[in-house]
Amino acid sequence: MTRRFAWAKGHGTENDFVLLPDPDGTVHGSLDEDLVAALCHRRRGLGADGVIRVVQSAALDEPAAAQAVADGAEWFMDYRNADGSLSQMCGNGVRVLARFLADEGIVDPAAPLAIGSRGGTRQVTCGPKGTISVDMGVARVRGTTWVEVDERRHQATHVDTGNPHAAAEVDDLAALARELARPAYDIAVYPDGVNVELWQRVGPRWLRMRVHERGSGETRSCGTGVVAAAVAAANHEARPVTYQVDVPGGRLAVLLRDDGRATLTGTAEVVARGELRWSGSRAGRAEPEPSWRAQ
Numbered sequence: 001m002t003r004r005f006a007w008a009k010g011h012g013t014e015n016d017f018v019l020l021p022d023p024d025g026t027v028h029g030s031l032d033e034d035l036v037a038a039l040c041h042r043r044r045g046l047g048a049d050g051v052i053r054v055v056q057s058a059a060l061d062e063p064a065a066a067q068a069v070a071d072g073a074e075w076f077m078d079y080r081n082a083d084g085s086l087s088q089m090c091g092n093g094v095r096v097l098a099r100f101l102a103d104e105g106i107v108d109p110a111a112p113l114a115i116g117s118r119g120g121t122r123q124v125t126c127g128p129k130g131t132i133s134v135d136m137g138v139a140r141v142r143g144t145t146w147v148e149v150d151e152r153r154h155q156a157t158h159v160d161t162g163n164p165h166a167a168a169e170v171d172d173l174a175a176l177a178r179e180l181a182r183p184a185y186d187i188a189v190y191p192d193g194v195n196v197e198l199w200q201r202v203g204p205r206w207l208r209m210r211v212h213e214r215g216s217g218e219t220r221s222c223g224t225g226v227v228a229a230a231v232a233a234a235n236h237e238a239r240p241v242t243y244q245v246d247v248p249g250g251r252l253a254v255l256l257r258d259d260g261r262a263t264l265t266g267t268a269e270v271v272a273r274g275e276l277r278w279s280g281s282r283a284g285r286a287e288p289e290p291s292w293r294a295q
Helices: 033-040 063-070 091-103 223-234
Strands: 003-012 015-021 050-056 075-081 113-116 122-126 131-138 140-149 152-160 164-169 195-203 206-213 217-219 241-247 250-256 261-267 269-278 286-288
Touching: 003 091, 015 091, 033 050, 033 075, 033 269, 050 091, 063 075, 063 113, 075 091, 091 113, 091 122, 091 131, 091 223, 091 261, 091 269, 131 223, 140 164, 140 195, 152 223, 164 223, 195 223, 206 223, 223 241, 223 250, 223 261
Parallel strands: 015 050, 075 113, 164 195, 206 241
Antiparallel strands: 003 015, 003 269, 050 075, 113 122, 122 131, 131 261, 140 152, 152 164, 195 206, 206 217, 241 250, 250 261, 269 286
16 A cells, blocks of 8 residues: 655755654654665665654653653654664754754744653754754763774774764874775674764864764764764863864764753754655655655
8 A cells, every 4th residue: 555645854964864744643653664764765765864753742652752741842753763773862863853843833943942852852942044952961971992993993982972872083084984884893882783983183172073873874974973072072171161073064063061961053954845655565665756846
């Protein structure tokens, strides 16, 4: 049976997402992994680093959604990685979701907005020139670990930003392979996988970074990863302090506060909307309607 449903496409510093509006949770039910993977495919689908179901917190029957309701968050970011696997939190994704809700007139962009996620409720504010800031909560350093990239092992900082991260300083990002293969890491520390950040210090409180995300591969940006890199670079530096982090897709700012919380700021935009026909075929293809329209 063919299903038809609306979609939108957005990105935050080129970390891109397919958004599926599903306010009362009746369109997609339990989001199908095959559908997510097909939507995210760069050749056969719409192409994205992940899928965000735009759903009301009260429509989901799970503890994180119940907590979001208690926190006053009407909307929930039901997020999947490109391979269909669940993710607890996505710093760029929650900013793109906020932009979508504001652009659709669902929320007031001038008012603070609470959005639920499996990593906790996040407070989001819209700023000037298309910027959106999100309180990422407390970023916790869990110790040191290691990652192996291009057959070279690096010491890394284990940072918990709602997602697990291994952030490693390198001497020269440009010396790495053009496309990062999946890094090796300590499976005992990260049994469910890890996001790996490779960062280089290029100036006072100024970093460049590349990231390989679990479930998605190398991406142009990663909000939680940018926070993890800033935390690793700041080490025991006095707070508050702001770091500028350049990623292949643009520039983000991370404010590390003296209470341990981090605020991520950058641009986010919705670039296209349309309708999609999904048959759940054996080829696993998501086929855009010919009538899809760019915004």
